[in-house]
Amino acid sequence: MLARAALTLAEFPSLAAYADNLRSTAEQCFAYTLPFYNSGTLETGCDNGEIIAGDADMPPDVQRDWLVTAAIYLFELTGDPSYNLFVASNYNLTEPIASGFWGVYRMDLNEAMLRYAQSGNGDPAASAAILSAASNEVLGNFNGYFGWVETDLYRSQIPEWSYHWGSSKSIAEYGNINELFIRAGIGDAASLKRKSAELLHYFHGVNPIGIVYLSNMYDYGADRSVNEIYHTWFADGTDYDNALTSPLGPAPGYVSGGPNPDFTVSSLVPPYGQPDQKSYLDFNTSWPDNSWEISEPAIYYQASYLRLLSNFVSSQVLTGTGDSFLTQNHETKVLLYPNPVKDMLYMRGLAAGSEIQIMNIAGQTVSKSRQISVDIPLDLSKLSAGIYLLRIKEPGAKKHRIARFIKL
Numbered sequence: 001m002l003a004r005a006a007l008t009l010a011e012f013p014s015l016a017a018y019a020d021n022l023r024s025t026a027e028q029c030f031a032y033t034l035p036f037y038n039s040g041t042l043e044t045g046c047d048n049g050e051i052i053a054g055d056a057d058m059p060p061d062v063q064r065d066w067l068v069t070a071a072i073y074l075f076e077l078t079g080d081p082s083y084n085l086f087v088a089s090n091y092n093l094t095e096p097i098a099s100g101f102w103g104v105y106r107m108d109l110n111e112a113m114l115r116y117a118q119s120g121n122g123d124p125a126a127s128a129a130i131l132s133a134a135s136n137e138v139l140g141n142f143n144g145y146f147g148w149v150e151t152d153l154y155r156s157q158i159p160e161w162s163y164h165w166g167s168s169k170s171i172a173e174y175g176n177i178n179e180l181f182i183r184a185g186i187g188d189a190a191s192l193k194r195k196s197a198e199l200l201h202y203f204h205g206v207n208p209i210g211i212v213y214l215s216n217m218y219d220y221g222a223d224r225s226v227n228e229i230y231h232t233w234f235a236d237g238t239d240y241d242n243a244l245t246s247p248l249g250p251a252p253g254y255v256s257g258g259p260n261p262d263f264t265v266s267s268l269v270p271p272y273g274q275p276d277q278k279s280y281l282d283f284n285t286s287w288p289d290n291s292w293e294i295s296e297p298a299i300y301y302q303a304s305y306l307r308l309l310s311n312f313v314s315s316q317v318l319t320g321t322g323d324s325f326l327t328q329n330h331e332t333k334v335l336l337y338p339n340p341v342k343d344m345l346y347m348r349g350l351a352a353g354s355e356i357q358i359m360n361i362a363g364q365t366v367s368k369s370r371q372i373s374v375d376i377p378l379d380l381s382k383l384s385a386g387i388y389l390l391r392i393k394e395p396g397a398k399k400h401r402i403a404r405f406i407k408l
Contacts, residue, residue: 002026003073069112088123102137104173114184138187147191156202163276168258172304175199208277215254216243219400228284230296254297255305340406344377357391
Protein backbone atom coordinates (compact mmCIF):
# COMPACT_ATOMS: atom_id res chain seq x y z
CA MET A 1 0.00 0.00 0.00
CA LEU A 2 2.81 2.40 0.93
CA ALA A 3 4.77 1.64 -2.24
CA ARG A 4 1.72 2.09 -4.47
CA ALA A 5 0.82 5.34 -2.74
CA ALA A 6 4.39 6.61 -3.15
CA LEU A 7 4.26 5.87 -6.87
CA THR A 8 0.94 7.67 -7.29
CA LEU A 9 1.65 10.73 -5.14
CA ALA A 10 5.10 11.27 -6.65
CA GLU A 11 3.29 12.57 -9.73
CA PHE A 12 2.32 15.70 -7.76
CA PRO A 13 5.24 18.10 -7.09
CA SER A 14 3.64 19.46 -3.92
CA LEU A 15 3.53 15.94 -2.45
CA ALA A 16 7.05 14.90 -3.46
CA ALA A 17 8.43 14.92 0.10
CA TYR A 18 5.49 12.91 1.41
CA ALA A 19 5.80 10.42 -1.45
CA ASP A 20 9.49 10.01 -0.69
CA ASN A 21 8.69 9.30 2.94
CA LEU A 22 6.17 6.66 1.88
CA ARG A 23 8.76 5.06 -0.40
CA SER A 24 11.34 4.95 2.38
CA THR A 25 8.85 3.42 4.80
CA ALA A 26 7.79 0.84 2.22
CA GLU A 27 11.43 -0.16 1.72
CA GLN A 28 11.86 -0.57 5.48
CA CYS A 29 8.73 -2.74 5.68
CA PHE A 30 9.96 -4.92 2.83
CA ALA A 31 13.43 -5.29 4.36
CA TYR A 32 11.90 -6.18 7.73
CA THR A 33 9.60 -8.84 6.28
CA LEU A 34 11.95 -10.47 3.76
CA PRO A 35 14.03 -12.52 6.28
CA PHE A 36 10.84 -14.01 7.74
CA TYR A 37 9.67 -14.95 4.26
CA ASN A 38 13.00 -16.50 3.27
CA SER A 39 13.14 -18.57 6.46
CA GLY A 40 9.49 -19.65 6.29
CA THR A 41 8.66 -17.98 9.61
CA LEU A 42 6.04 -15.39 8.61
CA GLU A 43 3.76 -14.47 11.50
CA THR A 44 0.22 -15.79 11.00
CA GLY A 45 -1.20 -15.61 14.54
CA CYS A 46 -0.71 -12.08 15.83
CA ASP A 47 -4.36 -10.99 16.01
CA ASN A 48 -5.68 -11.07 19.59
CA GLY A 49 -9.32 -11.21 18.48
CA GLU A 50 -10.33 -7.68 19.40
CA ILE A 51 -12.52 -5.95 16.80
CA ILE A 52 -10.41 -3.02 15.65
CA ALA A 53 -10.04 -2.97 11.86
CA GLY A 54 -10.64 -6.49 10.59
CA ASP A 55 -8.58 -9.66 10.89
CA ALA A 56 -4.87 -8.86 10.97
CA ASP A 57 -3.80 -12.48 10.45
CA MET A 58 -3.03 -13.48 6.88
CA PRO A 59 -1.74 -16.84 5.60
CA PRO A 60 1.78 -17.06 4.13
CA ASP A 61 0.59 -17.14 0.51
CA VAL A 62 -1.24 -13.82 0.92
CA GLN A 63 1.79 -12.24 2.58
CA ARG A 64 3.97 -13.55 -0.26
CA ASP A 65 1.66 -11.90 -2.80
CA TRP A 66 1.92 -8.65 -0.86
CA LEU A 67 5.71 -8.88 -1.06
CA VAL A 68 5.56 -9.50 -4.81
CA THR A 69 3.22 -6.52 -5.24
CA ALA A 70 5.44 -4.28 -3.11
CA ALA A 71 8.56 -5.42 -4.98
CA ILE A 72 6.98 -4.50 -8.32
CA TYR A 73 6.23 -0.95 -7.22
CA LEU A 74 9.52 -0.53 -5.35
CA PHE A 75 11.44 -1.66 -8.43
CA GLU A 76 9.60 0.96 -10.47
CA LEU A 77 10.25 3.59 -7.81
CA THR A 78 13.92 2.88 -7.14
CA GLY A 79 15.32 0.81 -10.01
CA ASP A 80 16.97 -1.44 -7.41
CA PRO A 81 17.56 -4.79 -9.19
CA SER A 82 17.05 -6.77 -5.96
CA TYR A 83 13.31 -6.02 -6.18
CA ASN A 84 13.23 -7.20 -9.79
CA LEU A 85 15.03 -10.39 -8.76
CA PHE A 86 12.46 -11.03 -6.03
CA VAL A 87 9.61 -10.70 -8.55
CA ALA A 88 11.34 -12.97 -11.07
CA SER A 89 11.94 -15.58 -8.36
CA ASN A 90 8.44 -15.58 -6.90
CA TYR A 91 5.89 -14.48 -9.53
CA ASN A 92 5.30 -18.09 -10.58
CA LEU A 93 4.04 -18.93 -7.08
CA THR A 94 1.20 -16.40 -7.22
CA GLU A 95 -2.35 -17.51 -7.99
CA PRO A 96 -2.65 -15.88 -11.44
CA ILE A 97 0.38 -17.88 -12.62
CA ALA A 98 0.24 -21.04 -10.49
CA SER A 99 -3.44 -21.71 -11.21
CA GLY A 100 -4.16 -19.31 -14.09
CA PHE A 101 -7.00 -17.74 -12.07
CA TRP A 102 -7.31 -13.96 -12.16
CA GLY A 103 -9.96 -13.30 -9.53
CA VAL A 104 -11.35 -10.19 -7.87
CA TYR A 105 -10.07 -10.97 -4.39
CA ARG A 106 -6.48 -10.02 -5.28
CA MET A 107 -6.97 -6.95 -7.42
CA ASP A 108 -3.85 -5.31 -5.96
CA LEU A 109 -1.73 -8.21 -7.22
CA ASN A 110 -3.53 -8.42 -10.59
CA GLU A 111 -2.87 -4.76 -11.34
CA ALA A 112 0.76 -4.87 -10.19
CA MET A 113 1.53 -7.99 -12.25
CA LEU A 114 0.13 -6.54 -15.47
CA ARG A 115 1.89 -3.22 -14.84
CA TYR A 116 5.19 -5.06 -14.36
CA ALA A 117 4.73 -7.24 -17.44
CA GLN A 118 3.95 -4.30 -19.69
CA SER A 119 6.59 -1.91 -18.32
CA GLY A 120 9.35 -3.21 -20.57
CA ASN A 121 11.77 -3.19 -17.61
CA GLY A 122 10.87 -6.42 -15.86
CA ASP A 123 12.37 -9.88 -16.26
CA PRO A 124 11.55 -10.95 -19.87
CA ALA A 125 10.55 -14.51 -18.99
CA ALA A 126 8.38 -13.39 -16.08
CA SER A 127 6.73 -10.67 -18.16
CA ALA A 128 5.94 -13.06 -21.00
CA ALA A 129 4.48 -15.66 -18.61
CA ILE A 130 2.27 -13.06 -16.89
CA LEU A 131 0.87 -11.73 -20.17
CA SER A 132 0.29 -15.26 -21.48
CA ALA A 133 -1.61 -16.26 -18.33
CA ALA A 134 -3.69 -13.09 -18.45
CA SER A 135 -4.61 -13.58 -22.10
CA ASN A 136 -5.56 -17.20 -21.54
CA GLU A 137 -7.84 -16.26 -18.64
CA VAL A 138 -9.67 -13.43 -20.41
CA LEU A 139 -10.01 -15.09 -23.80
CA GLY A 140 -11.01 -18.42 -22.24
CA ASN A 141 -13.38 -16.70 -19.78
CA PHE A 142 -13.69 -19.95 -17.86
CA ASN A 143 -15.75 -18.44 -15.04
CA GLY A 144 -17.86 -16.17 -17.24
CA TYR A 145 -17.17 -12.78 -15.71
CA PHE A 146 -15.07 -11.21 -18.43
CA GLY A 147 -17.17 -9.26 -20.90
CA TRP A 148 -20.87 -8.99 -21.63
CA VAL A 149 -23.16 -11.98 -21.14
CA GLU A 150 -26.94 -12.32 -21.04
CA THR A 151 -27.28 -14.92 -18.29
CA ASP A 152 -28.57 -12.38 -15.73
CA LEU A 153 -31.91 -10.63 -16.23
CA TYR A 154 -30.42 -7.56 -14.56
CA ARG A 155 -27.31 -7.62 -16.79
CA SER A 156 -24.94 -7.94 -13.84
CA GLN A 157 -23.88 -11.59 -13.83
CA ILE A 158 -21.12 -12.54 -11.42
CA PRO A 159 -20.31 -16.01 -9.98
CA GLU A 160 -22.63 -17.18 -7.21
CA TRP A 161 -19.65 -17.65 -4.90
CA SER A 162 -19.20 -13.87 -4.78
CA TYR A 163 -22.55 -13.19 -3.11
CA HIS A 164 -21.55 -13.19 0.54
CA TRP A 165 -21.01 -10.76 3.39
CA GLY A 166 -19.78 -7.59 1.68
CA SER A 167 -20.95 -8.55 -1.81
CA SER A 168 -20.90 -4.87 -2.79
CA LYS A 169 -17.12 -5.04 -2.93
CA SER A 170 -17.22 -8.16 -5.10
CA ILE A 171 -19.70 -6.63 -7.54
CA ALA A 172 -17.60 -3.49 -7.91
CA GLU A 173 -14.39 -5.47 -8.32
CA TYR A 174 -15.81 -7.53 -11.17
CA GLY A 175 -16.34 -4.24 -12.95
CA ASN A 176 -12.84 -3.14 -12.00
CA ILE A 177 -11.18 -6.29 -13.28
CA ASN A 178 -12.89 -5.81 -16.64
CA GLU A 179 -11.58 -2.24 -16.70
CA LEU A 180 -8.11 -3.50 -15.76
CA PHE A 181 -7.96 -5.70 -18.85
CA ILE A 182 -9.27 -2.87 -21.04
CA ARG A 183 -6.27 -0.79 -19.93
CA ALA A 184 -3.97 -3.76 -20.53
CA GLY A 185 -5.31 -4.13 -24.07
CA ILE A 186 -6.31 -7.74 -23.51
CA GLY A 187 -9.72 -9.01 -24.67
CA ASP A 188 -12.69 -7.41 -26.40
CA ALA A 189 -12.64 -3.84 -25.07
CA ALA A 190 -16.26 -3.06 -26.02
CA SER A 191 -17.57 -6.19 -24.33
CA LEU A 192 -15.43 -5.63 -21.23
CA LYS A 193 -16.62 -2.00 -21.02
CA ARG A 194 -20.27 -2.95 -21.27
CA LYS A 195 -19.76 -5.46 -18.48
CA SER A 196 -18.29 -2.86 -16.14
CA ALA A 197 -21.02 -0.36 -17.05
CA GLU A 198 -23.80 -2.82 -16.24
CA LEU A 199 -22.22 -3.60 -12.88
CA LEU A 200 -22.20 0.11 -12.12
CA HIS A 201 -25.88 0.25 -13.11
CA TYR A 202 -26.48 -2.53 -10.57
CA PHE A 203 -25.36 -0.16 -7.79
CA HIS A 204 -27.60 2.57 -9.18
CA GLY A 205 -30.85 0.63 -9.13
CA VAL A 206 -30.80 -1.98 -11.92
CA ASN A 207 -31.12 -4.93 -9.55
CA PRO A 208 -33.91 -7.27 -8.40
CA ILE A 209 -35.06 -5.05 -5.55
CA GLY A 210 -34.80 -1.81 -7.52
CA ILE A 211 -32.76 0.08 -4.96
CA VAL A 212 -29.72 2.33 -5.19
CA TYR A 213 -27.15 0.64 -2.95
CA LEU A 214 -25.93 3.95 -1.54
CA SER A 215 -27.44 5.67 1.47
CA ASN A 216 -29.86 8.59 1.28
CA MET A 217 -29.48 9.51 -2.40
CA TYR A 218 -32.92 11.09 -2.87
CA ASP A 219 -31.51 14.59 -3.28
CA TYR A 220 -29.34 13.29 -6.12
CA GLY A 221 -32.04 11.72 -8.26
CA ALA A 222 -32.75 8.33 -6.68
CA ASP A 223 -36.37 7.20 -6.45
CA ARG A 224 -35.42 4.45 -4.00
CA SER A 225 -32.13 4.19 -2.13
CA VAL A 226 -30.72 2.67 1.05
CA ASN A 227 -32.45 4.36 4.00
CA GLU A 228 -30.54 2.75 6.87
CA ILE A 229 -26.94 1.64 7.35
CA TYR A 230 -25.42 -0.15 10.33
CA HIS A 231 -23.01 2.43 11.70
CA THR A 232 -22.46 4.09 15.07
CA TRP A 233 -22.88 7.57 13.60
CA PHE A 234 -26.26 6.68 12.08
CA ALA A 235 -27.52 4.23 14.68
CA ASP A 236 -31.05 2.91 15.04
CA GLY A 237 -33.31 5.37 16.85
CA THR A 238 -31.10 8.43 16.37
CA ASP A 239 -31.86 11.51 14.28
CA TYR A 240 -29.65 9.95 11.58
CA ASP A 241 -31.37 6.56 11.55
CA ASN A 242 -33.61 6.54 8.46
CA ALA A 243 -33.47 8.73 5.36
CA LEU A 244 -37.28 8.91 5.12
CA THR A 245 -38.55 8.84 8.70
CA SER A 246 -35.81 10.44 10.84
CA PRO A 247 -35.22 14.19 11.21
CA LEU A 248 -31.90 14.03 9.36
CA GLY A 249 -31.20 10.53 8.09
CA PRO A 250 -27.75 9.08 7.32
CA ALA A 251 -25.25 10.98 5.22
CA PRO A 252 -25.60 10.39 1.48
CA GLY A 253 -23.41 8.09 -0.57
CA TYR A 254 -22.35 5.31 1.80
CA VAL A 255 -22.16 1.91 0.07
CA SER A 256 -23.89 -0.74 2.18
CA GLY A 257 -22.66 -4.32 2.45
CA GLY A 258 -25.11 -5.64 -0.11
CA PRO A 259 -27.03 -8.91 -0.57
CA ASN A 260 -25.77 -11.72 1.65
CA PRO A 261 -27.32 -15.20 1.20
CA ASP A 262 -25.13 -16.38 4.12
CA PHE A 263 -27.08 -14.18 6.58
CA THR A 264 -27.17 -16.05 9.89
CA VAL A 265 -30.51 -15.14 11.53
CA SER A 266 -32.93 -17.70 10.12
CA SER A 267 -36.00 -16.13 11.75
CA LEU A 268 -35.58 -12.90 9.78
CA VAL A 269 -36.95 -13.33 6.25
CA PRO A 270 -35.82 -11.48 4.20
CA PRO A 271 -32.84 -11.45 4.08
CA TYR A 272 -32.59 -15.08 5.16
CA GLY A 273 -33.61 -17.82 2.74
CA GLN A 274 -33.82 -15.62 -0.36
CA PRO A 275 -32.23 -15.89 -3.81
CA ASP A 276 -28.71 -14.45 -3.84
CA GLN A 277 -29.57 -11.02 -5.22
CA LYS A 278 -32.66 -10.64 -2.99
CA SER A 279 -30.89 -11.48 0.27
CA TYR A 280 -31.10 -7.90 1.48
CA LEU A 281 -33.04 -5.90 4.08
CA ASP A 282 -32.94 -2.14 4.61
CA PHE A 283 -32.35 -2.12 8.39
CA ASN A 284 -29.81 -1.28 11.10
CA THR A 285 -31.31 -2.73 14.30
CA SER A 286 -28.03 -4.34 15.43
CA TRP A 287 -28.04 -7.38 17.78
CA PRO A 288 -29.77 -9.86 17.80
CA ASP A 289 -30.81 -9.12 14.20
CA ASN A 290 -27.17 -8.94 13.05
CA SER A 291 -27.93 -6.14 10.63
CA TRP A 292 -24.18 -5.56 10.20
CA GLU A 293 -24.09 -8.66 7.98
CA ILE A 294 -26.20 -6.81 5.43
CA SER A 295 -26.17 -3.03 5.76
CA GLU A 296 -22.82 -2.11 7.31
CA PRO A 297 -20.67 0.16 5.11
CA ALA A 298 -16.91 -0.29 4.92
CA ILE A 299 -14.04 1.69 3.43
CA TYR A 300 -13.10 -1.19 1.12
CA TYR A 301 -16.65 -1.42 -0.30
CA GLN A 302 -16.58 2.34 -0.81
CA ALA A 303 -13.15 2.35 -2.43
CA SER A 304 -14.05 -0.46 -4.86
CA TYR A 305 -17.28 1.29 -5.88
CA LEU A 306 -15.55 4.66 -6.34
CA ARG A 307 -12.86 3.08 -8.45
CA LEU A 308 -15.51 1.54 -10.69
CA LEU A 309 -17.39 4.84 -10.86
CA SER A 310 -14.20 6.72 -11.78
CA ASN A 311 -14.06 4.89 -15.11
CA PHE A 312 -17.23 6.70 -16.16
CA VAL A 313 -16.45 10.20 -14.90
CA SER A 314 -15.03 12.76 -17.31
CA SER A 315 -12.61 15.47 -16.24
CA GLN A 316 -13.68 17.68 -19.12
CA VAL A 317 -15.60 20.86 -18.31
CA LEU A 318 -19.09 20.83 -19.75
CA THR A 319 -19.95 23.58 -22.19
CA GLY A 320 -23.70 23.02 -22.15
CA THR A 321 -26.41 20.76 -20.79
CA GLY A 322 -29.67 22.11 -22.20
CA ASP A 323 -32.69 23.00 -20.07
CA SER A 324 -32.87 21.00 -16.83
CA PHE A 325 -35.76 19.35 -15.04
CA LEU A 326 -35.81 18.82 -11.29
CA THR A 327 -37.86 15.87 -10.12
CA GLN A 328 -38.40 14.17 -6.79
CA ASN A 329 -40.19 10.85 -6.45
CA HIS A 330 -42.27 11.43 -9.60
CA GLU A 331 -43.65 14.74 -8.34
CA THR A 332 -44.40 17.65 -10.68
CA LYS A 333 -41.35 18.67 -12.71
CA VAL A 334 -39.67 22.04 -12.38
CA LEU A 335 -38.04 23.43 -15.54
CA LEU A 336 -34.84 25.50 -15.32
CA TYR A 337 -33.81 27.63 -18.27
CA PRO A 338 -31.64 28.73 -19.95
CA ASN A 339 -28.82 26.32 -19.17
CA PRO A 340 -26.01 27.41 -19.53
CA VAL A 341 -27.07 30.72 -18.02
CA LYS A 342 -25.42 34.13 -18.18
CA ASP A 343 -27.44 36.33 -15.80
CA MET A 344 -31.05 35.28 -15.13
CA LEU A 345 -32.14 31.70 -14.37
CA TYR A 346 -35.87 31.02 -14.71
CA MET A 347 -37.78 28.27 -12.89
CA ARG A 348 -41.12 27.18 -14.29
CA GLY A 349 -43.39 25.07 -12.08
CA LEU A 350 -41.82 26.09 -8.78
CA ALA A 351 -44.03 26.77 -5.78
CA ALA A 352 -43.85 30.17 -4.08
CA GLY A 353 -41.96 30.15 -0.79
CA SER A 354 -39.47 27.53 -1.92
CA GLU A 355 -36.04 27.49 -0.28
CA ILE A 356 -33.21 27.75 -2.83
CA GLN A 357 -29.59 26.80 -2.25
CA ILE A 358 -26.75 27.09 -4.79
CA MET A 359 -23.58 25.01 -4.27
CA ASN A 360 -20.31 24.93 -6.17
CA ILE A 361 -18.73 21.67 -7.36
CA ALA A 362 -16.80 21.43 -4.07
CA GLY A 363 -20.12 21.18 -2.22
CA GLN A 364 -19.82 24.64 -0.67
CA THR A 365 -22.95 26.78 -0.39
CA VAL A 366 -22.51 30.06 -2.28
CA SER A 367 -26.07 31.37 -2.07
CA LYS A 368 -29.28 30.83 -0.10
CA SER A 369 -32.64 32.49 -0.69
CA ARG A 370 -36.39 32.00 -0.56
CA GLN A 371 -38.47 32.32 -3.73
CA ILE A 372 -41.16 34.85 -2.84
CA SER A 373 -42.96 34.71 -6.18
CA VAL A 374 -43.10 32.09 -8.93
CA ASP A 375 -42.38 34.80 -11.51
CA ILE A 376 -39.07 36.11 -10.14
CA PRO A 377 -35.93 34.61 -11.77
CA LEU A 378 -32.67 34.04 -9.93
CA ASP A 379 -30.16 36.83 -10.57
CA LEU A 380 -26.81 35.06 -11.09
CA SER A 381 -24.96 37.99 -12.62
CA LYS A 382 -22.51 38.22 -9.70
CA LEU A 383 -21.81 34.48 -9.64
CA SER A 384 -18.43 33.36 -11.01
CA ALA A 385 -18.38 31.20 -14.12
CA GLY A 386 -18.47 27.47 -13.42
CA ILE A 387 -20.61 24.41 -12.73
CA TYR A 388 -23.12 24.58 -9.87
CA LEU A 389 -25.80 22.50 -8.17
CA LEU A 390 -29.21 23.99 -7.42
CA ARG A 391 -31.13 22.51 -4.48
CA ILE A 392 -34.76 23.45 -4.02
CA LYS A 393 -37.05 22.53 -1.13
CA GLU A 394 -40.68 23.44 -1.70
CA PRO A 395 -43.07 24.22 1.16
CA GLY A 396 -44.17 21.02 2.90
CA ALA A 397 -41.77 18.79 0.92
CA LYS A 398 -39.65 16.29 2.86
CA LYS A 399 -36.89 16.16 0.28
CA HIS A 400 -34.95 18.51 -1.94
CA ARG A 401 -35.00 18.64 -5.71
CA ILE A 402 -31.59 19.01 -7.31
CA ALA A 403 -30.17 19.87 -10.74
CA ARG A 404 -26.91 21.02 -12.27
CA PHE A 405 -26.43 24.23 -14.23
CA ILE A 406 -23.55 26.06 -15.87
CA LYS A 407 -22.87 29.76 -15.24
CA LEU A 408 -21.19 31.48 -18.17
